[in-house]
Amino acid sequence: MSTKQLDDLLATLPRERQPERDLWPEIAVRLAPRPQSRHFGKLAIAASVLLMLLFSWQWPERTEPVLAWQQQEQQWQQALSQQLTELQQVNPAFGDWQWQLQLWQQAINQVKVALNFYPDDPGLQHKLASLYQQQLSYVDWLASTSY
Numbered sequence: 001m002s003t004k005q006l007d008d009l010l011a012t013l014p015r016e017r018q019p020e021r022d023l024w025p026e027i028a029v030r031l032a033p034r035p036q037s038r039h040f041g042k043l044a045i046a047a048s049v050l051l052m053l054l055f056s057w058q059w060p061e062r063t064e065p066v067l068a069w070q071q072q073e074q075q076w077q078q079a080l081s082q083q084l085t086e087l088q089q090v091n092p093a094f095g096d097w098q099w100q101l102q103l104w105q106q107a108i109n110q111v112k113v114a115l116n117f118y119p120d121d122p123g124l125q126h127k128l129a130s131l132y133q134q135q136l137s138y139v140d141w142l143a144s145t146s147y
Contacts, residue, residue: 072125073112076132083139091145097138104135 090097111128118124 072129073132076136079136080132080139083136083143087139087143090142094142094145097142100138101135104131104138107131108135 108128108131111124111131115121115124115128
């Protein structure tokens with residue numbers, strides 16, 4: 001049978017077809033609300049109590065002494081200046097590597113401004129440490145690939 005013959009046969013079929021009987025009663029029975037088990041309610045209560053406990057949990061603060069961020073900053077700046085003085089000629093594939101260092105320095109300055117307002121904020125202190133570490137790692141990478 002060719003595709004033209006098949007198309008002709010399909011064209012003779014009616015576009016719509018009506019069901020032979022009323023299907024709504026069977027559909028309505030399937031849509032009727034089902035009784036929920038008692039265990040679901042107990043499980044929901046237990047889950048909500050567990051979530052409440054998890055969100056209200058107070059993590060213990062670290063007990064080891066942490067240097068003030070100003071002292072850490074001084075150490076990072078000394079390490080950065082030492083790495084920069086040891087840096088020979090940088091591989092040209094890095095492009096404007098000094099611009100990248102300036103971007104990190106801008107981000108560091110913004111975090112330092114925030115630390116002036118919130119000096120005990122551990123999130124800001126960690127962000128500052130992370131930015132300095134990224135900067136030091138980048139200079140270390142530059143040094144390892146320079147010639």
